[in-house]
Amino acid sequence: MFPEAWKYSVAKSVNQAIRWLLNTHGSAFDSFSSGILGLLLWVQGVLVSIPWWGYIAFIAVMAWVATRKIIPSIVLAVLPVFIGMFGLWHLALETLALVITSVVIALAIGIPMGVLMAEAKYFAEFIKPVLDAMQTMPSFVYLIPAMMLFGLGKVPAVIATLIYALPPVMRLTCLGLQQVPKPVQEAALAYGATRWQLLQEVRIPLAMPSILAGVNQTTMMALAMVVIASMIGARGLGQEVLMAINRIDVGRGFEAGISIVIMGIVIDRITQGLARRWDPNRK
Amino acid sequence: MAGNVIDVKELWKVYSKKDINFNIEDEEMIESLDKSSDSVVAVRDVTFSVKPGEVFIVMGLSGSGKSTLIRCLLRLVDISWGSVTINGQDVTAMNKKELTEFRRNQAAMVFQHYGLLPHRTVLENVTFGLKLRGVPRKERRERARETLKIVGLEKWDDYYPASLSGGMRQRVGIARALVADAPLLLMDEPFSGLDPLIRREMQDELVRIQEELHKTIFFVTHDLDEAMRLGDRMAVMRNGEIVQIGKPAQVFANPADDYVARFVQDKREEIRKTDEQMAALAEHPEEDVTDDVS
Numbered sequence: 001m002f003p004e005a006w007k008y009s010v011a012k013s014v015n016q017a018i019r020w021l022l023n024t025h026g027s028a029f030d031s032f033s034s035g036i037l038g039l040l041l042w043v044q045g046v047l048v049s050i051p052w053w054g055y056i057a058f059i060a061v062m063a064w065v066a067t068r069k070i071i072p073s074i075v076l077a078v079l080p081v082f083i084g085m086f087g088l089w090h091l092a093l094e095t096l097a098l099v100i101t102s103v104v105i106a107l108a109i110g111i112p113m114g115v116l117m118a119e120a121k122y123f124a125e126f127i128k129p130v131l132d133a134m135q136t137m138p139s140f141v142y143l144i145p146a147m148m149l150f151g152l153g154k155v156p157a158v159i160a161t162l163i164y165a166l167p168p169v170m171r172l173t174c175l176g177l178q179q180v181p182k183p184v185q186e187a188a189l190a191y192g193a194t195r196w197q198l199l200q201e202v203r204i205p206l207a208m209p210s211i212l213a214g215v216n217q218t219t220m221m222a223l224a225m226v227v228i229a230s231m232i233g234a235r236g237l238g239q240e241v242l243m244a245i246n247r248i249d250v251g252r253g254f255e256a257g258i259s260i261v262i263m264g265i266v267i268d269r270i271t272q273g274l275a276r277r278w279d280p281n282r283k
Numbered sequence: 284m285a286g287n288v289i290d291v292k293e294l295w296k297v298y299s300k301k302d303i304n305f306n307i308e309d310e311e312m313i314e315s316l317d318k319s320s321d322s323v324v325a326v327r328d329v330t331f332s333v334k335p336g337e338v339f340i341v342m343g344l345s346g347s348g349k350s351t352l353i354r355c356l357l358r359l360v361d362i363s364w365g366s367v368t369i370n371g372q373d374v375t376a377m378n379k380k381e382l383t384e385f386r387r388n389q390a391a392m393v394f395q396h397y398g399l400l401p402h403r404t405v406l407e408n409v410t411f412g413l414k415l416r417g418v419p420r421k422e423r424r425e426r427a428r429e430t431l432k433i434v435g436l437e438k439w440d441d442y443y444p445a446s447l448s449g450g451m452r453q454r455v456g457i458a459r460a461l462v463a464d465a466p467l468l469l470m471d472e473p474f475s476g477l478d479p480l481i482r483r484e485m486q487d488e489l490v491r492i493q494e495e496l497h498k499t500i501f502f503v504t505h506d507l508d509e510a511m512r513l514g515d516r517m518a519v520m521r522n523g524e525i526v527q528i529g530k531p532a533q534v535f536a537n538p539a540d541d542y543v544a545r546f547v548q549d550k551r552e553e554i555r556k557t558d559e560q561m562a563a564l565a566e567h568p569e570e571d572v573t574d575d576v577s
Contacts, residue, residue: 187398191412192387205402
């Protein structure tokens with residue numbers, strides 16, 4: 001057995017720290033929270049105002065642009081109709097709003113951080129274990145403090161999704177920048193590129209396929225987080241799954257599950273196709 | 284010396300994993316650097332100068348430090364010791380900003396592996412240097428089109444490098460260097476990756492361009508043929524040192540040591556064989572001797 005004398009618990013201090021944050025900086029968290037909520041509701045408002053056939057048309061066009069194949073485009077455009085037929089259209093839009101908001105914030109933070117990781121070695125050394133922790137820490141563990149700090153509902157869901165979905169885009173942005181061929185970079189330097197010009201004209205464009213793969217991964221992970229986020233009161237398809245579990249209603253769970261899968265497939269195929277379009281070596 | 288385009292004095296470049304305070308006075312240290320597996324002396328006490336309008340060749344086997352030397356001229360690698368002066372400007376003493384200005388205006392480089400931007404068209408690749416300098420879009424596109432004509436690629440301006448052959452890619456690389464209109468052209472084994480016929484063609488092309496534009500060219504190669512064909516003067520490098528410097532014909536006739544001699548030997552054999560065949564042909568014109576050329 002592990003020596004009894006070495007027993008030491010950090011649980012109490014973590015609890016105290018959260019309570020201290022809550023008591024002293026509660027209002028800051030509140031205003032942060034309302035900012036995110038505002039963004040989320042705005043996105044949701046826009047999404048709801050678009051008629052259902054608008055989505056179908058949009059997906060058809062995007063799928064065509066991304067894949068340039070007729071049959072996959074039609075299949076991708078028809079799939080979401082099933083969500084409507086199951087009567088889950090509105091819930092799917094709520095989920096989509098949650099995903100879009102989280103992904104937009106994740107990209108706004110993740111891409112610059114990824115660039116910073118590639119540029120500053122020490123920052124990368126410091127941030128990598130943090131990213132590992134963000135990805136391996138069971139999400140329920142940070143759902144609780146997120147809930148305490150940001151209240152019930154959608155905002156903590158966005159925060160939790162963010163923590164889970166941020167690492168891939170950071171990692172892949174950094175990786176993409178590091179993999180830019182050295183001869184090309186050297187040529188740019190030889191012609192008098194500054195560090196910023198090198199980044200803007202050469203490294204970021206050449207890292208784009210990798211960055212877009214990161215965007216794709218981040219979106220997929222955000223979607224996967226939605227069901228878990230429903231446990232702290234985020235509505236949407238996740239809530240439907242949760243209810244189905246509670247009532248042991250396999251059919252209902254299946255419908256909601258399939259709807260999430262459909263959203264995943266459509267988003268994945270379109271973003272992947274766009275990433276491939278962007279690859280400079282395929283031109 | 285005044286009037287030289289390139290003046291290199293006592294140049295040393297040491298690659299090392301550890302930070303070292305390099306000093307040429309400290310012979311013990313240099314010896315330890317040579318022995319250590321953590322460090323390589325890539326350029327060793329190199330001094331030479333290049334006059335305006337001259338084609339100066341640096342020849343040596345791979346690993347002899349010639350690529351490092353050409354990179355020292357633009358300070359693409361840090362210089363350990365010595366001085367590099369180009370067009371009267373002391374490259375060694377420049378700060379970051381001056382160095383950027385210098386690279387933009389004073390020298391243009393052509394690379395063995397082209398170093399083209401795969402996400403930009405041929406025209407955009409050629410305009411790249413001008414764009415960095417801030418030349419307006421319209422002007423830089425016009426100038427790039429003019430330059431593409433010189434290298435014979437005017438119809439390919441909208442293609443991406445991936446759809447070009449090796450020879451054509453290097454033409455783009457040369458156009459990118461010419462459009463900068465810098466007095467000094469640096470070429471790092473530009474034709475080494477090309478097949479022999481294309482290489483020959485490109486060499487002729489360079490000779491033609493040089494007759495028109497009279498640039499100062501610093502040309503690195505491992506190919507003696509190329510050196511003899513293009514060079515006004517050449518330097519032979521071994522283990523980071525220049526072992527002989529002079530006109531290609533002089534080097535060819537009087538190799539300074541065994542190393543240089545080995546370099547020119549193959550070429551001599553070739554010439555000797557051709558001479559013998561010519562002599563045989565002169566003596567017995569009725570016999571066909573072309574079969575045993577090899």
